[in-house]
Amino acid sequence: MSSMIEFRNVQKYYGEFHALKDINLEIDKGETVVLIGPSGSGKSTLSRTVNGLETIQEGQLIVNGRDIADRSTDINRIRRDVGMVFQHFNLYANKDVLENVMLAPRIVLKMSEEENKKQAMALLDQVGLADKAHNMPSQISGGQQQRVAIARSLAMKPRCMLFDEPTSALDPEMIDDVLKVIKYVTSQSDMTSLIVTHEMGFAQEVANRVIFMADGQILEDDSKDKFFDHPTNERATQFLSKIIKH
Amino acid sequence: MIHLLTSNWSAFISGFGWTLLSSVLALFFSLIIGSLFAILEVVPNKALRIIGNVYVEIFRNIPLLVITMFFYLVIPLYIVKINGFAAGTVGLTIYTSAFIAETVRAGINSVDPGQMEAARSQGMTFWQAMRHIVLPQAFKYVLPPLGNQFVNLVKNSSVLAFVAGFDLMYQGNAIASQTFDTVNTYVIVGIFYLIITLPISYYMQHLEKKLA
Ligand SMILES: Nc1ncnc2c1ncn2[C@@H]1O[C@H](COP(=O)(O)OP(=O)(O)O)[C@@H](O)[C@H]1O
Ligand SMILES: [Mg+2]
Numbered sequence: 001m002s003s004m005i006e007f008r009n010v011q012k013y014y015g016e017f018h019a020l021k022d023i024n025l026e027i028d029k030g031e032t033v034v035l036i037g038p039s040g041s042g043k044s045t046l047s048r049t050v051n052g053l054e055t056i057q058e059g060q061l062i063v064n065g066r067d068i069a070d071r072s073t074d075i076n077r078i079r080r081d082v083g084m085v086f087q088h089f090n091l092y093a094n095k096d097v098l099e100n101v102m103l104a105p106r107i108v109l110k111m112s113e114e115e116n117k118k119q120a121m122a123l124l125d126q127v128g129l130a131d132k133a134h135n136m137p138s139q140i141s142g143g144q145q146q147r148v149a150i151a152r153s154l155a156m157k158p159r160c161m162l163f164d165e166p167t168s169a170l171d172p173e174m175i176d177d178v179l180k181v182i183k184y185v186t187s188q189s190d191m192t193s194l195i196v197t198h199e200m201g202f203a204q205e206v207a208n209r210v211i212f213m214a215d216g217q218i219l220e221d222d223s224k225d226k227f228f229d230h231p232t233n234e235r236a237t238q239f240l241s242k243i244i245k246h
Numbered sequence: 247m248i249h250l251l252t253s254n255w256s257a258f259i260s261g262f263g264w265t266l267l268s269s270v271l272a273l274f275f276s277l278i279i280g281s282l283f284a285i286l287e288v289v290p291n292k293a294l295r296i297i298g299n300v301y302v303e304i305f306r307n308i309p310l311l312v313i314t315m316f317f318y319l320v321i322p323l324y325i326v327k328i329n330g331f332a333a334g335t336v337g338l339t340i341y342t343s344a345f346i347a348e349t350v351r352a353g354i355n356s357v358d359p360g361q362m363e364a365a366r367s368q369g370m371t372f373w374q375a376m377r378h379i380v381l382p383q384a385f386k387y388v389l390p391p392l393g394n395q396f397v398n399l400v401k402n403s404s405v406l407a408f409v410a411g412f413d414l415m416y417q418g419n420a421i422a423s424q425t426f427d428t429v430n431t432y433v434i435v436g437i438f439y440l441i442i443t444l445p446i447s448y449y450m451q452h453l454e455k456k457l458a
Contacts, residue, residue: 051367079369090360094382103378104368149364156368 003062004029004160004192005050010059012045012216019045020056021216027209029159032186032193034203034224037213038239043196046213047162050194051075051082064159080108083153085182087165089145091137091152097124098133101152109156116155123151127181143174147181154185160192161185167199175199182206200244204228212236247430254421261417262438264331268413269400269442272338276399279339280346285376287351298347305344310405313337318409334406334413342399349391353384386457393450397443414438 005027012020019042027033035043048054049061052068052075061068064081092100101120105111111119124130127147132140137148146166153161163182167175179202186193186206197203203210203224210227212220212235220233231237251258286298305313314337322328328336357380365375385392407415418435422428 053363053367076369076371079367082367084364084367086360086364088360090358090364092361092364092379093358094379094386104365104370107374107378108369152368 002028004031004064005194006060006062008060008062010049010056010061012042012049012054012056019216020049023059023218025211025218025221027192027194029192030189031208032195032206033209033211034207035194035196035211035213036198036200036203036239036243041213042216043213044164045216047084047164047194047196050160050162051079051084053084076108080156081159083156083158083161085146085149085153085161085163085166087169089137089142089149089169091145091149093137096134096136097129097140097148100137100148101155104152105155120151120155123154124148126184127151128177141174142170143178146170146174146178150178150181150185159190161194163193163195163197165196165198167197198243200240212239214239247433250421250425250427250430251434254417254425257417257421258414258434258438261412261414261435262441264406264412264416265400265403265414265438266442268331268335268338268403268406268411271335272342272399272403273396275339276342276346280343281350281381283343283347284350284354285381287347288354290372302344302347302351305340306348308341310337310341310402311408313341314405314409330409330411331406331413334403334409334411338399338403338405342395342402345395345398346392349388349395350384352391353386353388354380356387357383389450389454389457393447393454396446396450400442400446401439 003026005025007023007025010020010023011018023046035046037043045054049056049068050063056069059069063078066073066078068075068078092103095103098120101123102116105116105119106113121130121133124133127150129144129147129151132144132148137145140148166182167178170178179199182195183202183206185191186195195206207224210222210224211218212227212231212233214235220227220231220236222231228240231240283298283301286294287302289295314334317328317337318330318333321333361379361383362375365379366372370378403413404415406413407419410416414435418431422431425431
């Protein structure tokens, strides 16, 4: 068992709308996969099915050895192992930075208060924000909030991380600090990552593999080098030339 | 007026006491029941949502007096004997809880859905996410309308007068009909109500400022 995430003929509908069309995709443990594609192509939907924030209507989706679509699967158990970083950070607005990091380990993992606090401070230190531990989320910048959000996810000791356009809502001067943190996270050999991003330079640095989606379908799934050197799909080529130009 | 007050002092005070007691009990229980039904209205389970919705729509759209009379006259026939004070307080609790449910539900809906998603994505259950993340934010939003509900509740407690609940309004009616001094009697009754409602108004405003 070396795959962390496996989609088998997955179909997802929003009402009548066919949002994911027959997705087949296997992501191995330790891999870093970048998911790109035009807006509305289903990138968020795909990544959100992995931790069950969106349900699928057909097919199998196996995450860390368990089938998400199986009714007997405890989704909360899977979510412990799958961290998610959102475009708009979604830090808990009623908790300070330190509590944001400590809350889930306390109530979900029942981690001891002492260990939890030590871990939280170490993580905040890692993302360069130990001095903001007692600030409220509204008191720090977007880039800082996103780094706290990453620390919050890491506090659950996930085996897999999902990043959904983690820098799209940020001012340009904030982006690099966040990418640096993500790069560090993905570089850990036992971490599996799925990253939705429009940052092509960053994608080239961190990805093992690149997936191109359009209209709810996976149109190209290649190693990084092959994808950036000679993408075979027409639309992928067009998309790349557009996005790299500006 | 002073004479009227002093010569009927014990009646006024006992009425005030029963009104206060009924209000405190109804406030406490309607807040709990109302919050529970508010949560029921937003749970993922559809059957529970419908139950929550039906409860709120029924009790919000029936006059308080009808609900109270139901408890005073109908329940004793089939279930248990209850006195006017209990019937009035139960009626008041249920009626107010429907409004509080609506208020709290609006507050829950005004919390960014990303908050619930973030909590769920970390493995928290729906209830854990509600308790630690969503409800604390929702209550901040709904403090002002909740304060209004509390003030309305105290005023509505005068419904006890209709079912012999010995509350302020009941005593006022009795004193007015004995002394024929209706003007002064109801002025005094009004002042006693203000003694309860004004501090609530004031305190809610204070809380609102503190949490803002
Ligand atoms: N909750 C929803 N209800 C209905 N349609 C949705 C919902 N979420 C996304 N969609 C639709 O599904 C498609 C894919 O959306 P999304 O996964 O957000 O795309 P991307 O992240 O690639 O921009 C879009 O057409 C979008 O309008
Ligand atoms: Mg998206």
